[in-house]
Amino acid sequence: MKFYELSYLIPSDISLEEAKIFSQELADFISSEKGLVKKITDPIKRKLGYSLKNKNEAYLISLSFDLNPENLKELEKKLKTDLLILRYLILNKKEQKEQVRKRMPLRKEGKEKPVEIKKVELKEIDKKIEEILGQ
Numbered sequence: 001m002k003f004y005e006l007s008y009l010i011p012s013d014i015s016l017e018e019a020k021i022f023s024q025e026l027a028d029f030i031s032s033e034k035g036l037v038k039k040i041t042d043p044i045k046r047k048l049g050y051s052l053k054n055k056n057e058a059y060l061i062s063l064s065f066d067l068n069p070e071n072l073k074e075l076e077k078k079l080k081t082d083l084l085i086l087r088y089l090i091l092n093k094k095e096q097k098e099q100v101r102k103r104m105p106l107r108k109e110g111k112e113k114p115v116e117i118k119k120v121e122l123k124e125i126d127k128k129i130e131e132i133l134g135q
Helices: 016-032 069-081 122-133
Strands: 002-011 036-040 044-052 055-067 087-092
Touching (some): 002 016, 002 044, 002 069, 016 036, 016 069, 055 069, 069 087
Antiparallel strands (some): 002 055, 002 087, 036 055
């Protein structure tokens, strides 16, 4: 199984509850294709940059799921034939696992001496440059 993320737009003409029901139906379809739905985002109403099928606003919904690549064609077929979906995008992603941050080891006090920084006068720098250039 591979990890995918599906983002799609549906018209905002329908109610928010109907949009949630539609996203659940799509998740059930993925499950029926022997997939595993990991995350469903709530529909977010967005103003579109350009009109799609004479719609200027749409709900944006994302699904994260695991699915065999052979079954992905059936999902795409469903997405293309469904009249409610304005646009969709399926991304093949690497599953992000929770990462544990490694802490830097604490310095034990008393064993290491702090580094002293010497300040150099401008006159000393000029003398060193003259020596290097051989003037």
